[in-house]
Amino acid sequence: MPTSMFFDVLIVGIMVGAIYTLVTIGYSMVYGMLKLMNFAHGDVYIFGTLLCYTLLTKYQLNPLLAILLAALSGGTLASLVEFFAYRRLRAAQHRMISMITALGAAYVIQNNSERTWSSQVLPFPSLFPAHQVYVFGHEVSVAPLITLTVAVLFIIVFNLFLKRNKIGKAILCVSQDMPTSSLMGIPINKIITVVYFLGGVLGVIGGILYSTSYNAISLGMGFRGTIIAFTAAVIGGIGSMSGTLIGGMILGITENLVSVYISSSYRDSITFLILIIILLFKPTGVMGSVEQDKL
Amino acid sequence: MKKRLIAHAAAVITAIGLPFVLVDDPYLLSITNFIIIYSILCLGLNLILGYAGLLSLGHAAFYGLGGYATAILMTRYGFAFLPSLVISGFLALVFGFILGLPTRKVRGDYFCLLTLAFGEIFRLVTQAWIGFTGGAMGIVGIPIPQVFGWEIKTELDFYFLGIALLGFTYVTLLMLTESKFGRAFVAIREDELAASVMGINTPIYKILTFCIGSFYAGLAGSYLAVYQTTVTPSNFRLEESCLMIIMVIVGGMGRLEATFPGVAMMAIAIEFFRPIAEYRLLLIGMIMILVLLFRPQGLLGASAFKD
Numbered sequence: 001m002p003t004s005m006f007f008d009v010l011i012v013g014i015m016v017g018a019i020y021t022l023v024t025i026g027y028s029m030v031y032g033m034l035k036l037m038n039f040a041h042g043d044v045y046i047f048g049t050l051l052c053y054t055l056l057t058k059y060q061l062n063p064l065l066a067i068l069l070a071a072l073s074g075g076t077l078a079s080l081v082e083f084f085a086y087r088r089l090r091a092a093q094h095r096m097i098s099m100i101t102a103l104g105a106a107y108v109i110q111n112n113s114e115r116t117w118s119s120q121v122l123p124f125p126s127l128f129p130a131h132q133v134y135v136f137g138h139e140v141s142v143a144p145l146i147t148l149t150v151a152v153l154f155i156i157v158f159n160l161f162l163k164r165n166k167i168g169k170a171i172l173c174v175s176q177d178m179p180t181s182s183l184m185g186i187p188i189n190k191i192i193t194v195v196y197f198l199g200g201v202l203g204v205i206g207g208i209l210y211s212t213s214y215n216a217i218s219l220g221m222g223f224r225g226t227i228i229a230f231t232a233a234v235i236g237g238i239g240s241m242s243g244t245l246i247g248g249m250i251l252g253i254t255e256n257l258v259s260v261y262i263s264s265s266y267r268d269s270i271t272f273l274i275l276i277i278i279l280l281f282k283p284t285g286v287m288g289s290v291e292q293d294k295l
Numbered sequence: 296m297k298k299r300l301i302a303h304a305a306a307v308i309t310a311i312g313l314p315f316v317l318v319d320d321p322y323l324l325s326i327t328n329f330i331i332i333y334s335i336l337c338l339g340l341n342l343i344l345g346y347a348g349l350l351s352l353g354h355a356a357f358y359g360l361g362g363y364a365t366a367i368l369m370t371r372y373g374f375a376f377l378p379s380l381v382i383s384g385f386l387a388l389v390f391g392f393i394l395g396l397p398t399r400k401v402r403g404d405y406f407c408l409l410t411l412a413f414g415e416i417f418r419l420v421t422q423a424w425i426g427f428t429g430g431a432m433g434i435v436g437i438p439i440p441q442v443f444g445w446e447i448k449t450e451l452d453f454y455f456l457g458i459a460l461l462g463f464t465y466v467t468l469l470m471l472t473e474s475k476f477g478r479a480f481v482a483i484r485e486d487e488l489a490a491s492v493m494g495i496n497t498p499i500y501k502i503l504t505f506c507i508g509s510f511y512a513g514l515a516g517s518y519l520a521v522y523q524t525t526v527t528p529s530n531f532r533l534e535e536s537c538l539m540i541i542m543v544i545v546g547g548m549g550r551l552e553a554t555f556p557g558v559a560m561m562a563i564a565i566e567f568f569r570p571i572a573e574y575r576l577l578l579i580g581m582i583m584i585l586v587l588l589f590r591p592q593g594l595l596g597a598s599a600f601k602d
Contacts, residue, residue: 085584097591100544107580234408269419272412283401
């Protein structure tokens with residue numbers, strides 16, 4: 001049944017897209033606000049996910065509690081990295097310099113995770129039931145649907161937080177114009193810490209959702225996560241929330257369609273090729289606006 | 296000017312004298328050769344990154360293009376080393392030109408993504424196209440190179456070949472950056488819009504720098520192919536591109552001489568910490584953070600950079 005298979009692939013694609021969006025949100029916010037390529041992002045979220053793995057398998061913790069603890073520690077780690085490796089360089093002559101300290105921080109976290117968990121692929125437990133349901137007459141597994149729902153819920157809640165909450169509004173302010181918001185009395189340093197924290201939390205949740213749907217977690221997914229977040233953020237338009245969603249979805253869906261219908265060994269090449277084509281026609285990303293040069 | 300002349304003379308004497316100190320130790324010579332390869336790569340990258348301000352995450356792909364071109368030409372088509380070297384360089388140059396063309400429209404980090412995508416596509420294609428590139432196993436058995444009848448076999452021979460290539464790279468780049476072109480590059484880096492108003496054709500200069508930087512990466516790849524006698528996709532990963540960027544920034548962007556301390560420091564750190572492999576990345580990461588926290592302009596960087 002080719003149509004049913006297409007439907008399945010599409011659902012998995014949308015699910016992966018939603019997860020990528022979660023992972024990208026934190027990256028894209030930091031990127032839009034500080035113009036910093038946070039190379040440590042992937043290693044932070046993989047640290048949280050690995051922590052969740054240990055809490056679930058070794059300590060048999062309640063899944064909700066484990067996820068909460070992992071997400072909080074991921075967020076804390078992200079803000080610590082900001083404090084130690086980036087803050088002093090915010091006024092540096094060139095933003096590429098903090099990019100390299102970000103890479104340094106990524107190496108440090110990666111090394112610690114490797115010593116604790118090794119770099120092998122570990123079996124992450126399934127958190128959601130595995131049975132099937134019928135949607136529009138098609139048989140569909142339940143797990144991807146739940147994963148998708150959870151991911152989308154988080155995206156919606158986060159968006160509401162940005163639009164309605166005072167801190168959320170302050171975040172939007174700072175990412176639009178840092179000097180002016182500082183003049184308006186917004187504590188820039190605190191807001192940036194919050195942004196890193198939330199980015200880490202959402203990243204860890206994305207990582208857990210991804211690992212539980214593929215029943216696998218490995219250290220190598222960290223660097224890949226960074227690259228995916230960078231790609232999704234740029235393709236959607238740097239710093240744009242709706243752009244992040246579109247970028248994540250484009251990546252997730254194309255990846256799955258390509259690997260099923262064309263070739264799984266050329267999956268990433270074709271995904272990147274599509275990215276190049278998008279960039280050639282829309283040089284500032286799908287939702288990005290053109291920045292005017294000023295003298 | 297006089298100070299620089301002395302520095303260059305000292306560098307030449309050290310380069311020729313160094314092997315007589317290291318001659319008994321093939322291990323030290325192999326580290327030196329590694330430093331030479333990365334110096335060639337990073338000099339080219341410093342031109343792209345430090346002079347044109349283009350962040351390229353795909354430099355390893357040009358390095359790989361050179362490596363694979365030499366490997367395929369020498370093993371399958373019986374080419375000699377020198378023609379392969381030249382073809383490798385120009386192949387990288389042509390690809391650099393093609394990838395540089397979009398700089399007219401695609402700017403800043405969007406261009407960075409373009410180079411990242413190119414690098415990844417290159418690595419994935421070399422992995423998947425088993426018939427042409429040998430897949431993940433790569434190409435093995437690249438013959439011993441001969442230059443005008445001189446067979447290059449030992450580490451020492453490779454050292455002299457590498458120094459010759461490095462000398463060529465450094466001198467040509469020095470001439471380039473000190474010419475009218477070089478001053479145009481600096482003007483573009485400091486303020487692109489102002490430079491274009493002054494009548495500098497900024498798009499062409501950017502494409503040119505990208506081509507030229509890629510050309511040297513192709514040469515380095517060709518040297519790597521004959522030096523290792525194999526090339527595999529894992530030689531040209533994204534991590535390699537990142538390492539080159541680290542070396543350039545730790546050394547200091549926008550100054551050619553600054554490339555050497557950056558490369559040497561990172562290469563020596565990588566080798567020095569090899570016995571304690573467990574903590575290697577941790578220590579290297581710490582070094583990178585500490586150096587840049589205390590010297591944001593890099594070890595030898597001096598120019599006032601404008602973002």
